[in-house]
Amino acid sequence: MFDTSFEILSNKKIAQNTWEIVLRGDTRGIAPGQFVNLRLEGFYLRRPLSVCDFNDGTLTLIYKVVGRGTEALAALPAGTALDVLTGLGNGYDTSVSGPRPLLIGGGAGVPPLYALAKALIREGKTPAVILGFNSAGEVFYEEEFRALGTDPTVTTADGSYGVKGFVTDAMELDYTYFYTCGPEPMLRAVYAKSVTSGQFSLEERMGCGFGACMGCTCKTKTGHKRVCKDGPVLTKEELPW
Amino acid sequence: MFDTSFEILSNKKIAQNTWEIVLRGDTRGIAPGQFVNLRLEGFYLRRPLSVCDFNDGTLTLIYKVVGRGTEALAALPAGTALDVLTGLGNGYDTSVSGPRPLLIGGGAGVPPLYALAKALIREGKTPAVILGFNSAGEVFYEEEFRALGTDPTVTTADGSYGVKGFVTDAMELDYTYFYTCGPEPMLRAVYAKSVTSGQFSLEERMGCGFGACMGCTCKTKTGHKRVCKDGPVLTKEELPW
Amino acid sequence: MVNTQVTLSGLVLSNPVIPASGTFGYGYEFAQAYDINCLGSFSFKGTTRQPRFGNEPPRIAETASGMLNAVGLQNPGIDRVISEELPKLRRVFHKPVVANISGFSVDEYAECCARIDREEQVGLIEVNISCPNVHCGGMSFGTSPESAAEVTRAVKAVTTKPVYMKLSPNVTDIAAIAKACEDAGADGISLINTLLGMRIDLKKRRPLLGNTTGGLSGPAVFPVALRMVWQVYEAVNIPIIGMGGVASAEDVIEMMLAGATAVEVGAANLVDPFASKKIVDGLPQAMERLHIENLSDIIGGAHHG
């Protein structure tokens, strides 16, 4: 855990209600599947956002504007300094992926899979990617995934873009392992349809984000886990679904 | 009462703990002796500041940095937008001043006398000015008063600048009326020593600043008065001292 | 077109927004800023039998997302309210007003309520048994079910208009006190008054307020107010006027979902004189965003989901 000051380089809308913010600062100790926790002036609790991309000096996050906090975040101009806790949570374990892992993201669950895809490719693996959205206006990062050399399948619930249906409708693939992030109903559907082991990135309302307050505890087959500290990534074997 | 947005043109230290802020915006309905009420991000109550100077498009305020609120105000850079309620309170009545009014300001009570001096001079009167401070480092606006054509007497309690002593030690003057603003002990001393009628600008912790909450009521010979609405300027005859 | 109308014991309000007693004077200061007839109603400054100066200064202190006040029921007394304030008010406000009455004895409550009940402008009487800033009386009537019921019975015996008892949050069991008021004949419950708080002046090392303690209001108390409205809604079958830290149209909706039929706006008026108007103006848009057609449909809606 590091408490760092980042500077906003850019903060722009990239799809319906969806914003991408690029920050400059110390990115040491950040890993795919982890999250960072932003302090916003005028709001008491921090806002946890999953890591979408990072390199030596920049960090990219993607967020949905869903309430007053994210509205305030979307209004911040470039140059603003942000107090950010980094290095939070257990990220994805890429060592168990096998050669052809499947990455399944839904809506606001897409971003962490981007950093993961980069890491897997760096390790010489060939990830397949399924990105699910409600409708065409919400689709983002298809091109970015393509630029990595993957061939993402995009699904939309209303069929306005790509394959009509849910991510599970596109899961008829040959894969060695899977990684997924998205709303819980989607995660449960992926769980039910999956034929290999895999890793799930969970979401829960958090107090602190670093394991102190027990605000985000969930039940697993191996005991109570704090989504923020023991997760957000849990394995298929741990989930009591 | 107007609710207006002002933009900070400059915000700089002019003496020990003392800052001058110049704002650009709609100054209609602002009069000498009145105050404005500033909203500061992160603070629930507004900060009332007396009007130091104003013209068609700019407003000058002077404030002491005494706590977290004024510290935050002092940190605001030029260009910042401020939500300001203007046109608050009853200002000085210049019609009763006679030809040679005396203006007596102490510390943070000096600023409203500047706009008043300008108004009196515009009316063809010859104000005499006494400005009291604790010590040399706190002295401000002596030159500004001089530039108006007045010849201010500056007193310091420790004698480090000007006349050693309190403003009342410099009150041996021939005057037709007086106007004063400063800490209550000073106002009471002026009251005791004055030989003419005069007007006092009072200070009290305020809730709203526009007469609604009764948070700043004081007792006078003519009933209960709200410092923010019936004041801040009260006449010598009203004060029960 | 959304419908913002609500009804309090037969009194129809065009919208549920009511500036709270003590934050709106007798209306004139605000009438100078905007046409206050856009409001559902407003609750005037707490009135007692005798004129009162209130407490020694300072009476106001700032807190995180809130403020303390220890005004102590400054008011001109019921005689002048009836002879001077109400006629002046009539010129700027043309709807029934909520008359907020305080007292220091059961008799005083009854006498003042009986007198204000006869005034045509008054639509509803709000009986403040919860002022934290006066000694002997005020809040003490609101801290036990028995004394709350006693005041309720005395006032109901001498009035014809709806009587709403305004309760203190500084109690262990707000629902029991509300229930006692209902059983004693109250037409409705108004809550919450302020939470008792204090601040200390670090330099002087003395309490900041002249009265030592004061009443906390502002967004800081909203979650406590909401919880108490929720609890009272579960305990009684009479309407509730909810208040405590309301600052937006969304807050009004949240209060109504918890069980409020109408909502008072307090401290927000003091930091933004246009706050109540902005809330009224913002309601239709907030309702559309939340798919609410008739505002009165959502009263207590969060209890049965």
Added chain:
Amino acid sequence: MVNTQVTLSGLVLSNPVIPASGTFGYGYEFAQAYDINCLGSFSFKGTTRQPRFGNEPPRIAETASGMLNAVGLQNPGIDRVISEELPKLRRVFHKPVVANISGFSVDEYAECCARIDREEQVGLIEVNISCPNVHCGGMSFGTSPESAAEVTRAVKAVTTKPVYMKLSPNVTDIAAIAKACEDAGADGISLINTLLGMRIDLKKRRPLLGNTTGGLSGPAVFPVALRMVWQVYEAVNIPIIGMGGVASAEDVIEMMLAGATAVEVGAANLVDPFASKKIVDGLPQAMERLHIENLSDIIGGAHHG
């Protein structure tokens, strides 16, 4: 050189800053961020006889200048706290710790306190009779003087270390409950626990927390906490640990002026993991600015000014 040392019933603390139970776990997460031995002490996660999962999610909601939590005493149970947590804690924290104990019956309080009393690392026992987030027990013991006294007597009968009763602010008369604890033998009083509050999810039209209500903490409650510390200081002659919304060295000083001998820091740890350390580090400078040489000199200082 200023002196920040204070003494709680014979337990000497190098400074009055104690992270509050439930916001500091058993210390490890913070020990990874900084050396927690800079703290006066810390109060570990409320411990019960049986392991507890706590309440269903969501357990956290945001409010203006504060937060609601409805964790519901999640903890591994007294057996594992003694066998696993305390040995782990010993490696990162070398001072006496405050053991926070909760229960659902007088027997359970007594049994857990008796067992934790025997642990060498424990310097003081904080008996939580005020958790608002558990049903049957918890807060109900803290809402009447009689039951508070009963728990106090039972715990005192089986312990040797200082026993501090942690009180709920959700009561009409906090001073009476504190006095009852003192009369029953308590060595000190710890207050305030959280204020009961709630929020509603406007889109779902249902309470936001899984437990419906939760405990409000953060700067929003500071003025209420300060007032209650003030009142309890006037009522009892035993030391007070003050808490509720403390976020700065100045807040610590304000709490001490109101009557606290030591001060717990709660929610601030959750929004800034370094908050308690920053407060410890900031104390000497704040003391110098306010001309305080010995911090213990100002305890209750605002009462006699």
